[in-house]
Amino acid sequence: MKKRDLLTPLDFSKEELDELFDRADDIRQHPEKYAHACEGKKMATCFFEPSTRTRLSHETAMLNLGGKVMGFPSGSVSSATKGETVADTARVISCFADIMVIRHPKEGAAAVAAHYASIPVINAGDGGHQHPTQTLTDLLTIRSLRGSLDNFTIGLCGDLKFGRTVHSLINALVRYENVRFVFISPEELKVPDYITDMLNDKGIPYEECIRLEDVIPKLDILYMTRVQKERFFNEEDYVRLKDFYVLNKAKLKRAKPDMYILHPLPRVNEIAADVDDDPRAAYFKQVQYGVYVREALILKLLNIDVDKL
Template sequence: MDKLEVKHNPRSIINITDLTVEEIDHLIKTANDIIENPEKYQDICAHKKLATLFFEPSTRTRLSFTAAMMELGGNVIGFSEASSSSAAKGESVADTIHIVSLYADIIAMRHPKEGAPLVASEHSEVPVINAGDGGHFHPTQTLTDLLTISRKKGGLNNFTIGFCGDLKFGRTVHSLIEALMRYKGVKFILIAPPELRLPKYMKEKMNAAGAEWKEYEKLEDAMPDLDVLYMTRVQKERFFNEEDYVRLRDSYILTLDKLKPAKKDMIIMHPLPRVNEISVEVDSDPRACYFYQAHCGKYIREALILYLLGLK
């Protein structure tokens, strides 16, 4: 058989639920080993190529994928915006991915349209990792969050996490809740204005999973109970009038003063980028973990690349 015509069905990761709990635990274990023993992995992806196909802007995700592959000894090809690809000429996602998958061993793809990475995976010769598709899924951000919590809290069982801000449209919130619902003893505190509360379908999923959850409108009311605080941006474009936005935005700005009733070992997370929802004065607080969280993203992406390539 002509080698150029050989086809297979590669494993792709589009949503966090594509991974079992056992697989997530394996990825976290691998990421921790990479952190502790980087020299073991520095050549493991030699002669392998990652294609980063980013049809919309990205800082942390794109650069962490690039850094991850380079630290594994591999190479990186791709583009950082749609205008520098044939998409600008009208080429379909299916055709783009089919061609790129002939040149790379694995693909990380971000696209503004929900479902685009799924379509890509159906036309790819190699594994596709969804690096964010509109307001839909962002599984590697969720893996980043899970690694951060696991390292800082000693595991993924028996803690209380508070999500604050835009819980209605935040894809990172939905994905992390779906992942944590599968672990034992995780309690959820949902802090949001009525306009941006967690959607009904997500609450139904939590109820079906037997998850314990409460809703609050004020961050201060929930603060003493939290082991993890996951901040998100309140989005101005979701409000009908400026007054409501300003009132609610100001109530969700995390300051040192608002942290006074919090536990000394609580950790503060944020998927970034932030706007004004975490005051810069909080950056020096030992509980602030959002930059640490971004650093974890590189290692968990290394682990996922190795896993999908069958190297770990």
């Protein structure tokens, strides 16, 4: 059987994603059933740039499955400092581990690793390009909270121009029925043309606006992202606009009682601390769902069928 990798969120069909999410649900409900599923298997986490949360989430997933983990947390402690190529690293890691997780500052590095590795490769972020396990996490979170990935309105708020998690999530959600998009951002950080072109081509409805308050009552999911000061051309614009993209209890009063708030984290100040206790705040649950979906992903890529063990 040809090995599978996860390089982009679209590497799996909708049906495969449904299976993956069903498995993640089962893992959430029956963790003991999976506690030894990866016994004897090793996962290498190769992080050429640091990302504590993503690395620990993958490692937790493997440990929960009874497997072992090894790796390096930053490029400065790997052979990359000696000039080793990603291709060679992938070949070498294939001799040590059963599955490889890679984060790299350069776009496309995971695709190179997957090409040269003989073991499955998970892309844990390649520069500003793709971060598919975050998208899987987002999809599982929405599905678990709402019961379905069809028929809802999602507001994406903040930096929609440079935010790769936003682009990946949109690309993944267009495969589902009747998902409506509301893009909330300053003019400087609007969603790129290639995304709106794609939505227009597919006839998928969307609207763009500047103020969160104007649209929050119609949203079923609010996906917050950080607006970084350095993205603005001048300080004046930043000061004028930054509060539009801060969610607080006052703004939340106008939202539906069953609207859920997601955030890929880390959060800085775009969600006020007084929102954390609101039952609609789902961003920490999202982290937990990230572990379940990574467990399901590891099982899928290693072709481990727990029901046959």
